[in-house]
Amino acid sequence: MKLMIKGCRIVTALFLLLTITACSLPFQSNTLLNSPAKQGSQSAASTAKPRADRKPAAQKAVPVSWDKPSGGTYPVLKKNESIWLDVSIKDQKVYIKEGNNTLYTMIASTGLDTNPDTTTPTGTYYIQAERGKWFYAPKYNEGAKYWVSWKNHGEFLFHSVPMDADQHILTADAEKLGEKDSHGCIHLTVPDAKWIYEHIPYNTKVVIHS
DSSP: OHHHHHHHHHHHHHHHHHHHHHHHHHHHHHHHHTSHHHHHHHHHHHHSOOGGGSOOOOOOOOOOOTTSOTTSSOOOOOTTOOEEEEEETTTTEEEEEETTEEEEEEEOBOBOOSSGGGOOOOEEEEOOSOEEEEEEETTTTEEEEEEEEEETTTTEEEEESOBOTTSOBOHHHHTTTTSOOBSSSEEEOHHHHHHHHHHSOTTOEEEEEO
């Protein structure tokens, strides 16, 4: 009888031990899911910004091609059209206008503004009689093609990007189209300067502003 009672106690103890172990497994599993390491991983994942929210890397400005029209196909001007040139120093652009309508936009370089000798004067002017296909200024060791005077009869001009005495492009200056770079004249791509030389007549109004 004692052996039977002792055996029953052992069986009962084993049953209780198995029950406690089985009940504790979900608790251990739940503790593992909510451990600090796991929580930290979930927190980082939830706070990380998606790639779409990140700012794209800044792109470098593409230099203007000085051997091409800077605004695409040139407009066909009509006879008796009231054309005038709007030069924005702020924008570094020359707008070919008919009234308030912009027909074409050219990228330009105006004066450096480092001193009075490198400043593009502002105001209202008119295309003068002087123009030519080439000039060279020994004082500055540079020249340009397709020049058209708009002030002081040959002093302030529209002309191409600078060139050396052999009419080779001065790349360092040409690459600055769209920025201030000149001694006061208005630099343009070679085709843009040629277009003004060939199409903008004497006495055309030129308005230059900051």
